[in-house]
Amino acid sequence: MKYDKLEVVDLCVCVVNNKHANDQAQEKEILKGVNLEINSDEVHAIMGPNGSGKSTLAASIAGAPGYKVTSGDIILTVDGKTQSLVDLTADERARAGIFLAQQSPTAVDGITLSNFLRTAKTAIDGVAPNIRTWIKELYDTMELLKMDKSFASRPLNVGFSGGEKKRAEILQLEILRPKFAILDETDSGLDVDALKTVCDGINRAKTDAKFGALLITHYTHILDYIKPDFVHVFANGEIVQSGDSTLAKKLETSGYEQYTK
């Protein structure tokens, strides 16, 4: 089998703050040389304290506004085709196979969840989904995620609770079948039952699409459901230690303080 690959090479990223139109744009370096290689079907967990730059890494790979790559590269290989993502727009990256489940998914009024998903599916696959099977696939997946059907016709994430937003993200993950999934604190704010439901969804999607996953989390609990092949400790904008799943267990008792001093 030919493996797809996502590589982050010596990546340095600044956050650009344009809030003060009259001032010089403020730039602050967050990522200070990140190296990471993810193959399809691998799970990499990134753990680390608040403010260490984990979400910046996720946002930078997906092409979120407000982040500037100052050096290094993000390289994606899919079906033998290798390309740099740095100069691609967010939609081009998504069509190339990148998926970001947001920590706090954005609400968008004016478009329903189902219309949004069908448009996204059409964009990613290059053809519209089969009308006869589409609705069934959508409703079946929602049922597995314990989402009421009525969410399909509601405006995207508008008035959704924290847990409902997370389920909606995993619904998208299951339907869109990316090559690489970045899950930014998907476990945060979920109760035990919801965590299990959401993790079951991630595992289903992974079994189906065989994507490589980058799992960003503070807690080891999610790793009981989704077993990581690699665990990386992130501190001060870089990976300071890597290991296998036993590293996560060690962190549970030792904490992050040893890395931040």
Added chain:
Amino acid sequence: MDKILNQSAKKHYVLGENQVLDLLVVQMHDADCEVDIKVDLEGIGSNVNIFGIYFASAGQIIQNRVVVNHIAPKCTSSILYKGALLGSGAKTSWDGFVNIGENAVNTDTYETNRNLLLSEGASAVSVPNLEILTGDIVRAGHASATGRFDDQQLFYLMSRGIDAKTAQKLIVRGFFEEIIQNAELDDLEQTEIFKQLERKIDEVR
């Protein structure tokens, strides 16, 4: 349904007893435009429904003014305008005046204007006014809101593979949907409006 389509206009309507007026104002063209509407509800039980859809592109100015005078008792009026703005110097202004006279008992009226800013550099002014000279009414209300389709929302849609222009089209179509439904526009009219809004979004470089 009376219609004012893609042109400046100044119209004055006087409604008699139980008369009904449905009016649609569409401003989806590219020229500056000013539409001034005045409706006098003189007959008992008369009823006016006014719908407006507009889309201001870069440098375009669209002005709307609506005056509804509730003169007779038991009249109803409903005003709903929605506008999208895209591009530097796109400007819209909306002034609504609903005057409930001292004899206009049992009046029911509501005026709404909503604007959606799709980019920086666009500005929407919205002023709904309401003057009430009798307290013996069913309802009198107004609402005005200007929202923004911001970078984070655009990114969210794009991060699922949807290109920027398609994202904007989806959002504006969804935003106009309330008018399309309430004004009961036929397929041809809907298609024409959607064609114009897609053209306006496609034209932006």
